[in-house]
Every structure is written in C-alpha cells, then in structure tokens.
Amino acid sequence: MNVAILGSGFGLYGYLPALAALPCRVLLPERYRAVVATRAELSGFAAGIDWVADEHAAIDRAQALVIARRPADQAGLIAEILRQDKLERLLLEKPLAPTPALAAQVQDQIEVSGKMLRMGYMFGFTDWGRDLMGRSPTGNLQIKWTFRAHHYKANLSNWKRSSAEGGGALRFYGIQLISLLADLGFDRVLASGTVAAQPDEAEVWRATLSNHQGARCEVEVDSNSAQTEFLVRAPTLSLAISLPDPFGEASDATQDRRVPILSSLCRDLLTSEQTPHFSYRKTIALWQAIEDVTVHRIGERG
Secondary structure, X not given: OEEEEEOOOHHHHHHHHHHHOOOOEEEEEHHHHHHHHHOHHXXXXXXXXXXXXXXXXXXXXXOEEEEOOOHHHHHHHHHHHHOOOOOOEEEEOOOOOOOHHHHHXXXXXXXXXXXXXXXXXXXXXXXXXXXXXXXXXXXXXXXXXXXXXXXXXXXXXXXXXXXXXXXXXXXXXXXXXXXXXXXXXXXXEEEEEEEEOOOOXXXXXXXXXXXXXXXXXXXXXXXXEEEEEEEEEEHHHOEEEEEOOXXXXXOOOOOOOOHHHHHHHHHHHHHOOXXXXXXXXXXXXHHHHHHHHOEEEEOOXX
C-alpha cells in the first residue's frame, strides 16, 4: 500500500519511522528530502521512500494518507483529499480543526465520503490507556499531566501557543484526554478553565467532568510547568499510575518515544475495515461542551 505523509515536522520524525515498521511504501514530496537526509534518526529510512514532485502528486498516488499539519491547514485540505477516488484511508492529526464547530463539519464530510479514518489520539494505544479502558472506571478519576512544551522552553511564537489556531493546553494537548474520557463515558462538564500569561494562550487547563453514574473526573494539563509528570488515580479500581509522561519508552533511543504508539495507530489505520465515527463524534461533542463553559483567565497561574 502507498502511504503519503504531509508534514515535514512530526510527519517525518514521528510517522515516518512508525510506518517504516509496517508493510507499506511511503510517499514523500521532494522538498522533504533535505530534512530526511540531515536528520540522523531518519536517514536510514530513505530506501523505503518514493519521492514525488510535491504534495499534490503524493495525494494523487496514495491509497492512504497521513496528515501532520497545522489544524487550519488540515481542515483546508479536506475538500481536495476527499475527491481522490484512489485514496481509501486517512490518518489526521489532532485537533481535527482549530475549533470544535469546524471539526464537526470536517468529521461530517469525511463520514459521508466513506473513507476510512483514524485520528491521532494516542492514549488508547498506550499500556495505561488500554488498562483504564478495559476496566471502565465507575468511581472518581483524577488525571494530571504537567510538562514544559518545546515552544515555551525555546520561547517560540508559533501556532501551538495560539488557542485560535488549535494550540494550547486545552485544544492541542487536552484533546488527547478529551478523546479518552469521552470513550470512558464522561459527557458532562461541571467546570472548565484555562490560565495563561498572554491572551489567546492556554498554558494550563483544568476541568471537572462527570458521567451518568455521577462519577467525577478532575483533569489538569499544564503545558508550561517546571515539573514533568503524568498521574492517573482511580481509587475504586485500585489504579494509581505515575509516569514521567503518558508515552512510555521508545524501542530505539534515537527515535521520538511516541513512535511505537504511532506504529500501532498506523497499523490500525492500514488493517481496519471500520471507522469509529461514533467515538470521534463523542470526542467533538465533549470538546464543544467544554469550550462552552470554559473561563479563560490571564495572569497568575495559581
């Protein structure tokens, strides 16, 4: 199967090695060649790449497509992508679009097209995520994820800082947890708030969710913290997870540690015969419900 990747950042250092372990041929636009050649952890994959003129040529030849672009760019490509008869399978990064309303529109378009879809929600492919999903907590749950994102470490002004562009602790990072919690049955939002030093940013997102059984989930995502940790507490399940981050260890020390998880996600994309549209719609609905009540505060993180 020919699989094209659009995106010269995470598309290459994340999805290229993830796909290299699978029975497929990777198509890349010619302009990505220099990136692959100059990154030591990627150069070894060159033999498995078919180089094509540009992104349009990659889309034309692909049977499956991985998009790792900005949310607005991704949403803007959908119309062209869905016109491609040869293209059968899509893997789109999260969030699907900068806002839940636009994400719902894109989701509808893809569903009508009949193309197979996988979203870049990784937590369900981790060991701890499978464990949590398998036990379906009925009691209270606490999840805390703190780290310092690269754009804060390096003081970069890019889209990942901007809530309006789909970035920030809620829309870019928190959507991973929103997807997991929607699948666990949390569908009511009791409170939600973000804190940041600058307008249109969300360094911290905190929320309280509940389900129909009355169980609560307390969530905190801090993307500009000096402390790096990932905690999950579910006392009724005697579940207590404490990790440096949600992603575990890489099988190769030179690779991004998310690669094994992405490889599982890509394998699911290439082999599955069904799309979990209902799950994806639940995620967008919960995201919208969260956005509807979120209070944005500028100032001290507290």
